Amino acid sequence: MYNRTLWIKNSKQSRSALILMYLLHLVIIPFSYFNKSIVLKEQLNSANPYKGIYIGEFSMLGSFSAILMIVFAILLIGIERNSGGIDFQFSLPFSPKELFFSKWIYGVFHIIVAYLCTFILASVIHFTTDLHLYIPWTIFFKIFTILILFSLAFFTTSLAIGTITGHYFSQVLLTGFTLISFSTLYYSVLANIKGLLNYDLYYNEIEKFLIKITLPLSLISTSINVDLATKDFNIKPIDLTNIFGMISYIIIFFIIGLFCFNRKANENNGKLFLYKKFGYFMQFIFIYLIGTGIALITSAITETSKTISYFIGLCIGIIVGHLLYKGLNKFFD
Amino acid sequence: MLKIEGLSKRLEEKDVLQNISFAIHKGSITGLIGRNGAGKTTLIRTIVGILEKNAGNITIDGESIFLNEALRTQIVFMADTTNFIKQFSVKELVSIYEHAYPNFNKSSFYETLEKYKLPNTSLRRYSKGMKTLLYLLLTFSTGASYVFLDEPTNGLDPVVKRKVLQLIIEYVSSGEVGVLISSHHLAELEKIIDHYLFLKDGGLESNSSLEESFTDYCKLQVAYQDELSTQFKEHPDIFILSQTGKVSIIIVKKQKEEILAQLQSAKPLLLEELPLTLEDLFFLKDGGELYV
Numbered sequence: 001m002y003n004r005t006l007w008i009k010n011s012k013q014s015r016s017a018l019i020l021m022y023l024l025h026l027v028i029i030p031f032s033y034f035n036k037s038i039v040l041k042e043q044l045n046s047a048n049p050y051k052g053i054y055i056g057e058f059s060m061l062g063s064f065s066a067i068l069m070i071v072f073a074i075l076l077i078g079i080e081r082n083s084g085g086i087d088f089q090f091s092l093p094f095s096p097k098e099l100f101f102s103k104w105i106y107g108v109f110h111i112i113v114a115y116l117c118t119f120i121l122a123s124v125i126h127f128t129t130d131l132h133l134y135i136p137w138t139i140f141f142k143i144f145t146i147l148i149l150f151s152l153a154f155f156t157t158s159l160a161i162g163t164i165t166g167h168y169f170s171q172v173l174l175t176g177f178t179l180i181s182f183s184t185l186y187y188s189v190l191a192n193i194k195g196l197l198n199y200d201l202y203y204n205e206i207e208k209f210l211i212k213i214t215l216p217l218s219l220i221s222t223s224i225n226v227d228l229a230t231k232d233f234n235i236k237p238i239d240l241t242n243i244f245g246m247i248s249y250i251i252i253f254f255i256i257g258l259f260c261f262n263r264k265a266n267e268n269n270g271k272l273f274l275y276k277k278f279g280y281f282m283q284f285i286f287i288y289l290i291g292t293g294i295a296l297i298t299s300a301i302t303e304t305s306k307t308i309s310y311f312i313g314l315c316i317g318i319i320v321g322h323l324l325y326k327g328l329n330k331f332f333d
Numbered sequence: 334m335l336k337i338e339g340l341s342k343r344l345e346e347k348d349v350l351q352n353i354s355f356a357i358h359k360g361s362i363t364g365l366i367g368r369n370g371a372g373k374t375t376l377i378r379t380i381v382g383i384l385e386k387n388a389g390n391i392t393i394d395g396e397s398i399f400l401n402e403a404l405r406t407q408i409v410f411m412a413d414t415t416n417f418i419k420q421f422s423v424k425e426l427v428s429i430y431e432h433a434y435p436n437f438n439k440s441s442f443y444e445t446l447e448k449y450k451l452p453n454t455s456l457r458r459y460s461k462g463m464k465t466l467l468y469l470l471l472t473f474s475t476g477a478s479y480v481f482l483d484e485p486t487n488g489l490d491p492v493v494k495r496k497v498l499q500l501i502i503e504y505v506s507s508g509e510v511g512v513l514i515s516s517h518h519l520a521e522l523e524k525i526i527d528h529y530l531f532l533k534d535g536g537l538e539s540n541s542s543l544e545e546s547f548t549d550y551c552k553l554q555v556a557y558q559d560e561l562s563t564q565f566k567e568h569p570d571i572f573i574l575s576q577t578g579k580v581s582i583i584i585v586k587k588q589k590e591e592i593l594a595q596l597q598s599a600k601p602l603l604l605e606e607l608p609l610t611l612e613d614l615f616f617l618k619d620g621g622e623l624y625v
Contacts, residue, residue: 005432008425084417090383091410092433095402264385266378267344276345 006102009089010076017072018110024064025114030121032057037129043228051228058143062219065151070175073158076103078168081269090266100261104254107155115148134226135233142238143222153215153249160257164278166271167332179215186210188292195295195310213245272332283325290321334358335479335511340389342379349375351535357479360508364522365515366615367532373515377481381410406434409477413484415464422455426471436476445470462493469497473504482514486521498525523611531618539618547609551585555596556603572617584617
């Protein structure tokens with residue numbers, strides 16, 4: 001389970017991301033939360049008829065964490081594909097599964113420790129200032145549960161993507177795409193049906209579900225609005241579909257990561273994708289999305305027949321997408 | 334004994350390694366030679382576990398390393414670059430290796446570190462040669478029985494090169510370690526290896542001892558009034574290494590005495606035996622175009 005060799009290697013590789021992460025969790029967020037107690041006093045003493053405060057520190061923490069999680073995963077798995085680190089670790093007497101698991105557990109450990117520290121510091125600030133008079137402490141449990149699951153899901157997804165991509169550039173792009181892929185693909189299909197067949201499709205329930213499982217949107221539930229006059233606070237309740245979505249990301253991508261790392265596809269390190277067939281699939285998605293995007297732009301700016309301009313835009317987009325992908329592939333080959 | 338049996342590796346629809354079989358014995362140094370792209374690095378990377386094999390087996394004393402993962406502590410690899418290790422300090426590297434290899438000899442490592450005057454600091458203060466020496470020291474201190482070195486002397490100055498080779502010989506002479514070393518520096522390889530493997534287009538073209546090859550083949554310098562006759566040029570047992578004007582350098586593969594007599598009877602202006610080198614064997618095995 002735990003091996004000092006891999007722990008030392010991982011900590012050395014990801015040191016810069018860890019420094020930033022702990023700086024954010026131990027200094028920036030607690031300090032910002034403490035500042036809210038000063039804002040609270042100012043609001044109470046102001047002549048403003050509406051007295052209220054907005055606590056956005058936790059959703060901000062989540063947003064910064066999302067970026068940090070990708071950087072963290074890149075330092076643990078993406079960079080080493082270009083630095084010779086992969087050869088070094090695969091030649092050590094550990095199985096690929098152990099190697100992947102060591103990276104994952106290392107990340108999980110630091111994410112949990114960082115959030116735990118922020119939770120303790122925020123609680124101390126909460127009870128030593130007037131904030132506790134207006135915001136119930138118990139909502140911290142809800143906020144931190146969402147934040148921890150959100151960061152773990154982001155980290156696990158990005159780490160697993162690193163076992164499919166051969167370069168950190170493609171790791172960043174594919175991670176970003178994967179996290180919004182369901183909504184992007186769904187809306188692109190609807191856009192093409194509307195653009196080419198002039199037929200409107202709208203499924204309210206599907207859209208609601210997609211929003212709930214689109215990871216970055218989970219952070220909406222971590223902001224607090226407090227009305228100081230009535231002591232009412234406004235925070236979105238926990239959505240079980242959203243929680244289930246984040247847990248699913250963690251489980252599914254952890255398994256994908258273990259499986260792909262175990263295949264030792266190290267011959268294509270440095271290229272966009274480690275697996276040729278997967279590369280073809282991504283090429284198709286890339287061209288399709290660029291095509292759809294350009295088609296939407298052309299149909300929006302032209303005043304003639306929408307269907308024809310959409311179709312022309314789609315054709316141009318497919319050619320542009322193909323050339324762009326070809327260029328990218330050539331650059332990383 | 335580490336035995337490789339029928340090892341094959343396919344990369345992008347191409348058979349990069351085809352049915353490779355050989356053995357590495359403790360106390361011996363085996364040189365892995367071949368042209369660029371012959372599959373040397375792929376072979377080493379497949380053996381040490383960086384790449385997945387498509388077929389074949391690797392055993393240590395009869396036991397498959399794929400069935401008994403613990404046997405992998407008997408294999409250690411030194412890559413051709415020190416890029417990755419340069420971010421660590423000596424202390425951290427020792428910690429990494431000693432927790433990965435249960436037989437890591439820490440005291441011997443520090444003794445040798447002192448002997449070669451390598452500072453116990455961060456590797457940022459190390460030169461390329463110092464980093465290579467340190468990497469080699471770490472590799473041999475693991476206590477692994479089979480060491481795989483990929484171009485360890487690349488880009489080193491002659492003094493460090495000599496130290497590296499000396500270090501390899503020192504460790505192998507204990508009889509506890511078998512080494513496979515891949516290199517393009519044939520002259521220095523020749524000084525230390527017992528066996529050599531010649532890879533050509535993913536196949537094992539030759540697997541023999543250096544001594545055996547030097548006895549089997551004979552390198553001659555001959556000069557005739559006119560250039561070398563077609564009888565010798567087309568002789569299946571004669572390999573023309575080079576031809577400059579009237580002077581030819583040839584390698585006689587078989588029937589040494591008989592061919593020598595034939596060459597002698599053609600009344601040469603010059604006929605003398607030259608010392609055979611690993612580089613000559615390389616050209617002979619490669620069978621490429623002659624160089625003039």
